[in-house]
Amino acid sequence: MKFNPGKGFQFDIGPLPDFVVPHGRTQVLGTDNFMVGRWRMGSNPEGHSNPGLNHHLIAVCLAERGAVFELETDRRYIGQMRFGDLSLLPAQVPSRNRWTGPSNTLSLHLPVSLWEEIADRHGLRPELLRPGMPGTDAAISRISLMLAEELERPFRNVMFCESLALAAFAKLAERLAGQGTGRREVLADWRLRRVADYIEENLGAALSIAEMAALAGLSRSHFSQAFRDAFGMAPHQFVMVRRIEHAKRRLRMDRESVTEIAGSLGFASHAHFSGVFRRMTGFSPGEWRRGAERP
Template sequence: MIAGELESGKPIDQVYVDSLCVALIAGLACSTRNGSASYAALPPWKLRRVLDFVEDNLSEVITIEDQASVAGMSRSWFCRAFKASTGVSPHQWILVARIERAKLHLLRREQTLAEIALTVGFADQAHFTRAFHRMVGESPGAWQRARER
């Protein structure tokens, strides 16, 4: 659905695209649950609350304490329950969400790489480029050029 919206050539409603991304990430989380985890997973409503908090605050510093507070849990218990729910650590989840949001900005071509980096919550363009390359396998600029119309 996201690809269809991006390829349609029509103006894209950011809220709609963000909600599709959240649905995609939540769907992936549900499909990658680790059934052998020794810690109980977060209840779906707590997981949704944390994921919404993360999406709403991507441009800010998001601490484990903030997320644990949203879930109403201690820091250590939250980390274990989050990983049991999603298969990844809270930090890794945030990185993936930031990279996915950055990809949307890159496709729009309205901001520089430095502006995108700050918009999605990276410390600077170098941090963004390193994280993007590590996760995607190419630099943000190369990724963007490969998708030129």
């Protein structure tokens, strides 16, 4: 099965068995930078073969007690999967999988070129990503759970999903390199201003990490951490803060409907906007407009 979610990369996950289906309301989500899907898997004692993916695969178990899982490449790996346990399958590695008992898994699909960027960022040789079942990583588990929850939201934030996926990939690199942090780029003032101005001018657009990273002259893997160091928050959080600040000013002017403001600032609906506005201010847009608070 092939997915072409963006313009620059097609994810080929090979033949999908009948007993592997998207989990509940969750659909597969992807961009040029990554693809992620949450899957429900029935028991598969007979096994399933794959001639090799065109990308790296990191699978995270989201069940408290998952299936007994077996991964066979040039070696054989087997274990009882529990919440947060990882399974790694690099690109172009033929494999055979077997598992007994139902399970649910978050699969993060990582293009080879992006992994090379991330590995370079951490001073890591890309080929250190090897097949196996390396156990649980607490940070990757937390990120994966946040990502799974965001995928189930009716108005999920794609840029937030992208930031979480990049964070998971970076944590994997840190684990493989045996380090807590990598080298950090510092965003020069003019780069900060260029990115901040772009965000202000495009608050109603579907902004992406790739666009902002290109403006800053950094790779995607460098940009998110450099932005957080500079602004004290992740890019998706900064964008949402700026959208809500613009909404506050426009609500006070009392010239536009809440629906018009929501649509022009990139929210999927009146309900989506109202939920985010209340979460960030403590008031509904209508309450704010009526003068509940005037900071």
